[in-house]
Amino acid sequence: MVQNNSKLPSTACAIIIGNEILSGQTQDANVIFIAKHMAKLGILFKECRFIQDDEAQIITAITECSPKYSYVFTTGGIGPTHDDITSMAVAKAFNLPFTRNNEAFKRIFSVVPQRSEEDSRQLMANMPEGAILIDNPISHAPGFQINNVFVLAGVPDIMQAMLLTLTPRLSGGQQRHSKAILCLAFESRIANDLREIQKEHPNVEIGSYPTWHISKEKGVKLVFKSFDLNEIETVERKVMAMAEKLGYQAEEIEI
Amino acid sequence: MVQNNSKLPSTACAIIIGNEILSGQTQDANVIFIAKHMAKLGILFKECRFIQDDEAQIITAITECSPKYSYVFTTGGIGPTHDDITSMAVAKAFNLPFTRNNEAFKRIFSVVPQRSEEDSRQLMANMPEGAILIDNPISHAPGFQINNVFVLAGVPDIMQAMLLTLTPRLSGGQQRHSKAILCLAFESRIANDLREIQKEHPNVEIGSYPTWHISKEKGVKLVFKSFDLNEIETVERKVMAMAEKLGYQAEEIEI
Missing domain, CATH: 3.40.980.10 (MoaB/Mog-like domain)
Known part of the structure; x- marks a missing residue:
């Protein structure tokens, strides 16, 4: 190539x-x-x-x-x-x-x-x-x-x-890195905090995908993509802290 | 509706x-x-x-x-x-x-x-x-x-x-009827005869889809769609006769 x-x-x-x-x-x-x-x-x-x-x-x-x-x-x-x-x-x-x-x-x-x-x-x-x-x-x-x-x-x-x-x-070109977190919350409960994290990290694309219809758990799969793996990891830490603050379980999953 | x-x-x-x-x-x-x-x-x-x-x-x-x-x-x-x-x-x-x-x-x-x-x-x-x-x-x-x-x-x-x-x-509107035949031939072996049948029946849409990669048999799935079920059945008979003439097995299948 x-x-x-x-x-x-x-x-x-x-x-x-x-x-x-x-x-x-x-x-x-x-x-x-x-x-x-x-x-x-x-x-x-x-x-x-x-x-x-x-x-x-x-x-x-x-x-x-x-x-x-x-x-x-x-x-x-x-x-x-x-x-x-x-x-x-x-x-x-x-x-x-x-x-x-x-x-x-x-x-x-x-x-x-x-x-x-x-x-x-x-x-x-x-x-x-x-x-x-x-x-x-x-x-x-x-x-x-x-x-x-x-x-x-x-x-x-x-x-x-x-x-x-x-x-x-x-x-x-360069391949983007990607990681994902599953957070057991309705999407609407984390939307505002997530919007702030996205604003702080415009170079990380944050995708938010409700999963409750699949797992029957009220969850949302959050996907992070960027050329910068360090920045993805910063975003991941912020998302995990957000989940803890709001009282929702969250864990890293396979994308 | x-x-x-x-x-x-x-x-x-x-x-x-x-x-x-x-x-x-x-x-x-x-x-x-x-x-x-x-x-x-x-x-x-x-x-x-x-x-x-x-x-x-x-x-x-x-x-x-x-x-x-x-x-x-x-x-x-x-x-x-x-x-x-x-x-x-x-x-x-x-x-x-x-x-x-x-x-x-x-x-x-x-x-x-x-x-x-x-x-x-x-x-x-x-x-x-x-x-x-x-x-x-x-x-x-x-x-x-x-x-x-x-x-x-x-x-x-x-x-x-x-x-x-x-x-x-x-x-x-009106729903189209559809039927399908699986013919165990390379698509290229029946293409010319099929083209003639399509010309004779412009109101029947004939789709031709090779299947050999799926079934490992050299087959082609022929799909017939039309508002006129009688004309589909005429086309089906012509396709079955074509297959017989050319020496290929063929049978009606689920679409």
């Missing part, structure tokens, strides 16, 4: 393309993988969109997101069937010719040779002109990069493998 | 607000519930965005999505802590004053009375002027509707309860 030497961290956006999630048929599994991977790379994952297999929606999402973020990852819609329209839509979004990529063609038929002139797999070799291939170690049909947009498969195993193979092209 | 008598179905978009999902800390559980609920109501769920607890991002998402869809649902960021900024951002998006809603204030303190002038729960009564409340049968602090935007809690139990209580305000 390239080290990003500017002060501002790189940012990322994902566009998850496919009717199957928005129709309620499938639970998405790609977002959390991308999220964890970006966190590890020190890239700020700022937005994710789910859209349908719809050309206009794909073009809009690419056109809106590509200028806004360092990297845009799309998943889904690059197979050989009639509902796989992502590659052509990406070409249209960048106003580029949509043509056969000969190297992609070669790789697609490298293991199981072309069966006939009509072999539908050849459709997966059609890409925007100038596409840089993304290796697919699982099923061979490559993804591709055009400008800052990385076009990946939707099948989780393949998406993950592609994301790992393209990682050296990304410019990452 | 109001019956939508226009030819075009109502459309929906969800905006999932919160750093916890984009940081990879939490697996989202709200999207699939909203998706299934919309499908049941005959409302086309066209887009979903995950964004951070960031005022500019919330305003952009509301401003872009509210004119595009019949309904926009936001989840998250309406609690009493410093990171709950959704309500104020929605007020800014609509250029409305952000003031105390007296009925919300009353409901918030209806079960556990206000403890002091500083009780942080009062913050949850601040809303855009003209907000129509959304009942919260679980923890009392209401959500609200402003124009076509429905502002809901992020905690799944509460979000779900709010979505159910507001359902009578939505104008739904």
